[in-house]
Amino acid sequence: MRGDMRAIHIKGHGGLDQVQLVDIPEPVAGPDEAIVEVKACGLNYLDIFVRRGMPGLPVKMPRIPGGDVAGVVKSVGAKVDKGWVGLKVLIDPAVMVGKHLGALGEDTDGGLRERMAIPAVNLIALPGNVTCEQAAALPIGYGTAHRMMVTRGRVAKGELVLILGASGGVGTACVQIAKEIGATVIACASSADKLDRLKKLGADHVVDYTKEDFSAAAWKISAKQGVDVCVNYTGGDTWVPSLRAMRMFGRVLTCGATAGFDPKEDIRYIWRREIDIVGSNGWTRADLTALVDKVSKGTMIPVIDRVLPLAETREAMRALEAREIFGKVLLRP
Secondary structure, rough: OOEEEEEEEEEEOOOHHHHEEEEEEEOOOOEEEEEEEEEEEEEEHHHHHHHHOHHHHHHHHOOOOOOOOEEEEEEEEEOOHHHHOOEEEOOOEEEEEEEEEEEOOOOOOOOEEEEEEEEEEEEEEOOOOOOOHHHHHHHHHHHHHHHHHHHHHHOOOOOOEEEOOOOOOHHHHHHHHHHHHOOEEEEOOOHHHHHHHHHHHHOOEEEEEOOOOHHHHHHHHHHOOOOEEEEEOOOHHHHHHHHHEEEEEEEEEEOOOOOOOOOOOOOOHHHOOEEEEEEEOOOOHHHHHHHHHHHOOOOOOEEEEEEEEEHHHHHHHHHHHHOOOOOOEEEEE
């Protein structure tokens, strides 16, 4: 007989009232799947967008959110190596939905539940010294940052890097990655507490964008030469100021638009300074394994703001949406 387990459902697009704790049937593994007992699941702004609704990107409801999942394999399907059973794993959130690649929590149900069935090809074994909470902080935020900064952005030692939204999950990852590379970091955030924590994380310069023009501040810090790289996944009214902060042949890196995807533009800066606009979309398996290795070696420590029980998912989403989170917020089923 199937027993029930707890899960979070987004019942429909809208506010936090659409987020509900429900009982659902236990999962059953298909031939190529594993059942993972979820130990930690991270939230991302993607979960906020899924709840709010994204124009032109319909999401089937109800939906279980949560793309950053780590746990322990409890059982496997007939075609899966039984050696996985009992192992601590990270789940790669990039999943096949029909013939298309999608993401856990958006295109298919995510990890805000006690147990889940997942294709075994998505399992990444964790070293013994990497906790499930550390691992669950990595995939979407850190994975996206790693691809944007390293693979696509080619940030180099000695470069001056301006990071907007530096206190969020992607932002704190960008600060850590840039410092590990040997770049000089200007980190922007919205409060003295966040700026202090960014300094402790390694930022060389910090700017409170609620009190001063971050573009002018970066221009001054760079001795009126401009920055080599600007990380802007904010969009909206930050876009043109970012262009103004660039030096000749600089690179603007973007992987999203939390403040608006259709900003005012001023292409004069792009052609006059020969700026490259570099887009980055998501992560690869190689990004995730590289990050797990860094955590295992101690060269990177994921920034976790708080860990809450599954029943407090609404509060976790509220805090994320209100930009109260520094780093990652995790749920523990």
